[in-house]
Amino acid sequence: MTTSDIITRVWGGVLHVKFQLDPVLATEECPFYYATLYRNSFLHSSLADLVQFYKPHLKDPSLGETPNWWFEFEKVPLKWNLPIGLLYDLTTTDSQAEKQAWELTLRYHDYPVEYVIPIEPNTNFLKSYWINQLKEACFILNGSSKLVMNMSRTETDEFYQAAIHKESVQYETAFRRLLPSNISSLKNIPIKIYLPLSNKLIQPVIANVGRKLTLGNLLQSLIPDLFPSSLMYTVAHPVSHGVVLPIDSPVVDLYICMKSLDAFLHISIRMIQKSDLD
Missing domain, CATH: 1.10.246.190 (Autophagy protein Apg5, helix rich domain)
Incomplete structure (x- = not known):
């Protein structure tokens, strides 16, 4: 598979999402909103269509003109500044992933400012x-x-x-x-690594950028407790765009192929379950 083929698949990845309006905001008969959204996009790119759909079902129609809507999954606020696919990989378990659609709630009141960046009105x-x-x-x-x-x-x-x-x-x-025209001229690579069961984020500074540096080498140096070997996964998996990344992949090539629309390579770390080893 060529680099171009992988990039095309990354941009073409989708999630099936089932939205519901916060019952506090809704009239009695309020339908669900079903959508197929690209993993490599932002949830709020769909907000205008979603609010327009629910406007007839709002107890207070004036809310449809204000920006401070936010999304929630199983009582966890979702950060609008992260790609949809990354949010899904960070918040769902294997059992939840088996559902036909990702079930999200659209909320307005009690904006979770301690967790989600506030949205400034009248700005893009x-x-x-x-x-x-x-x-x-x-x-x-x-x-x-x-x-x-x-x-x-x-x-x-x-x-x-x-x-x-x-x-x-x-x-x-x-x-x-x-x-840069030559890979050897790269200063560093924009990577964000999200650790499981915490809000900890690692942005590695890579001193020797080159095609010889593999993902296994990088993860073993950064998180040796989760990646004791640079040759095989034994404790955790690195996931990007819903795919377990090959341990022997050069980090530069992974970045070129798997970066998100914000020009960062986002990697979520998921613990290996016993069923994964059977």
């Missing part, structure tokens, strides 16, 4: 966040954010629209401008 918060992430990724890759800062407004808008509308070819064309 998703675009602003995405641009800031792109600048950070560019700085990690090159030691400077100038390549993003020097983009024209039109170039930035087209890049963002390609990310949001899943135009993978256009996105990859724009993204390649952020990479």
